[in-house]
Amino acid sequence: MPGAPFAIEGAMTPLRVNGEHVELDVEPRRTLLDALRADLGLTGAKKACDMGNCGACTVLLDGEAVYSCLVLAVDCVARAVTTIEGLGEGGKLHRLQEAFIAADAFQCGFCTPGQLMALAALFERVARPSDAQIMRALSGNLCRCGAYQHILRAARMARDR
C-alpha cells in the first residue's frame, strides 16, 4: 500500500467509517472485520469463515469490495470504509436494498450484507452493469440458503430500474 501512513503500535488507529471519523485502540493483528464488529458495534458484516472463502464480511474500502476478514484494521488508516450500515442515503434504502426485498433475494439473510456490498461496489463503478459483470461481482459470495437465482434477479431489477 504505497504512501499509506504507518500505524504505530500503541497509537490510536484513525479510520473513516461510513463517512465518520473514528479513533480505535486496536492490536495490530485485529482484522477490519473484528474492529467493525467488536470495537465499533457495526455487526452488519458477518464472520462466517474468517479466511477469505465466503464473502459474508464484504465491505467497501475506498469503493472496492474487500473481504474485511483479510484486511488488518491498522492498514485502513486514512482510507474510506463503507459497511452495510452506511449503504443507504439519508435514511432511504439503496436501490439494491429495495430490489433485494422485492425479489426475496435472501432467506436467512446472513450472507445478505456481503452480497449487497459486493454489488454496491460494482454499481458504484458501472451504472448499468452487464449480466456477466453482475455474475463476476457476486462470484466471491456464498449463499448457503441458495438464494442466488433471486439475488441475480434483484441485481437486474436494480440495474433496469
Added chain:
Amino acid sequence: MITRLEGADKVTGRARYAADVRLPGLLHAHIVRSPYPHARIRHIDASRAERLPGVHAVLSSANSPSIPWHDASSLFDRTVRYIGDEVAAVAADSDELAADAARLIDVQYEALAFDLVGEAREPKAEARGDVARGLREADVVLEATYRTQTALHNALEPHGCTALWHGDQLTVYESTQGIFAVRDEVAEKLGLAAQNVRIITEHMGGGFGAKQIAWKHTVIAALLAQRTGRPVQLALDRASENLAAGNRNATEQRLRLGAKRDGTLSAIDARIRVEAGAYSVGGEDSDVIGTYLTLYRCANVRAEQRSLRTNAGPAVAFRAPGYAEGNFALESAIDELAARLGIDALELRLRNYATRDQREDKPYTAPESLRRCITRVAAACEWRHQRPGLGFAAHDWAAGGGWPPAEAEVEFAHGAARVIVGVQDVGTGSRTALAQLAAAELGIGVERVQVELGDTQPGLYGPTSAGSATLATLGPVVQEAARLAKKSGHARAQRGENPKGKSIRTCGAQAVELAVDRDTGEVTVKRVIAAHDCGRIVNPLLQSSQVIGGITQALGYALSEKRIVDARLGDVLNANLEEYKLPTVADIPEIVNASESMPDAEANATGVKGCGEPPIIPTAAAIANAIYSATGVRIRELPITREKLIR
C-alpha cells in the same frame, strides 16, 4: 406481492444474529478440541492459559462438573472419540486472546485405536408381504448398490450463542431451530427449572437440521458466564463447524427391485448402512428406509438400515434426512428398471406411485397430488422419453403436515394485530406467512400485523423448525386465535389433532436438463423444473425461495460436496469453505418453479403443508438420470464428479 416482514432489517444489517449481541463486559470464548480421533486424556494443564492477562476462565474436565451427555459420555469427557470432540474452553477479553489461551492449554493424550469404518449395529427394519416370492415372480430383477457421501451443512452462520445471567436466571441468544428444545436441554444439563432459562432467536443464519438440537457450546457458554459473572459469546469457527456440528450421514444402499413386464413392482428389497459418527446426538435419526416403504405401491417390501459407529464427527438431521439419500438410490434404480423394461421412465412412475400410506395403512389426504406434480413437470419440460440430457425423479416426504402441540396468542385492537408465537424464523419466512394468515382472518392488511417470535419468555410453546412443519403446525393455530380475537380482542389457541384416519405427506417431482462434456466430464446443468405439493401456497414468492434454495443445495449434494476424511489420521481434510465445494452463483442453472397451490382441506383448516425440505429430495436422482440419458453412463455414487464420469 407480499415481501418478507423482516426484509428491511436483513438488507440494512439491522437484523441481529446470536453473535451480533453486544453487551457491556462481553467475553469471547473458544473451545479446545481433540486432535485425535480416539484418545484418553491423561492430564490437562491450563496454568499457562490462566496466567495470560485478559483470560477470565478456563473450563475442562479438571475443574468443571461432570454433566452427562450423549450416550454414556460427559460434557468434557476424559475419552475423546473424534477429531473435534470438546476438551476444554476459555473465556477472554477478545476473540484473539481466547484463541491464544486455547493454544496454551497443555493436554496430554494417550492415543487409542480408532475405527473409521464401524461395526454395523442392530438394524432398524420394516417389512411387508414376501420379498423372496416377489422377486421370484418378477419378470425383471434389478440389483444395484448406490452410495452417498457425508455432506456438511455449512450454514453460513456458524453455531453460536451469547449467554448471560441475572442471578439464577439464564438468558441465551442462540442460533437455533428450536428455542424450546434448547431451553429444556440447557435447563436439564444445568439443573435449572425450565422457566429460569430464556432462549432468544431473533434471526438465525441457516441451520438445515444441524441446529435442531442443543449442542455443548450453549452449556459451555453458560458455565463460563456463570464462572466469570460476565456475558459470554461463543461462536464456532468454520473448522469446528465442519468437524463437530453435525453432517448428513453417508450411506451404502444395496437394492433389489422386481417388476412384472407391465411395470408392476413386485418386490423392493433395500439393505442400507448408514455412517452415524461418534455419538448419537439426537436428531440424527435419518430414516433412509422411509421412502422405500411409501413412494411406490408394492406388496412385498423389506427395508432395513444399520448404523455404523465411527470415530468421526456425529451425524445430525440435514434437510429431508434419510429421504435425500434414499431417494437418490430408489429413483436412480427406478430409472434403471424402466430402461430394462423398455417402459418410459415417467410412465413407470405413474403406474406405480402410491395413493395410500402403506407404512401406516391409511389413505393420504391428497392421494393424487403426486400425479399432479409429475404431470406439471412433464408439461413444463416437454417430457420426451430418452431425450438426451433430460432426467426425471419423483419423491415423497413423510412430514410437512405439522402436529400438536403448539400455541398462539393474538391481540386485535384499532384495526391492528399482534401475534405471539414460540417458534423461530429460520429463514423460511414463518414470520411473514403467519402474519398473512392472521391478516386474512382479521380482514386487515399484512402491514397491520406484528409478529413476535423467537423467544421462550412469553411461555407459548412452539415446535422446533423441522420436518417442514412450522407453517402447518402453527398456521391453523394463528388462524384460530385470530378468529377468536376478532370478536374478543384477545385470544389464545392450541393446535388441534390431525385427522385420525388419514396420513398427511408432501411430495413432488423434478426434471433436469443438462449437458456433459465428453472430454472433461464437466456436467452443466441447464434447467431444473420442479413441482411440489405443499398444500395451499400462502406466499408464492417465499415458496419459490424455498424451491430454488433446496434445489441449489441439492446441486452441491449431487455434484460437488463431500467431506473428505484422511483414512490414516481420521482428520477432515476439507473442513473449510474453500475445499468443501458449495455451489456458487456461477454454478446455478435456471430453476423453474412449476408448483401450484393445492389446498389440502383434509390436512388442516388452512390447507397448508410445508415446503422446506421437499425441494432438496429428488434433484440428485434426476441429475444422475439425466447424465445417463446424455451419456449412457450410470453413476451410482454421489457426488457425481468428473473423475467418476471420465473413468
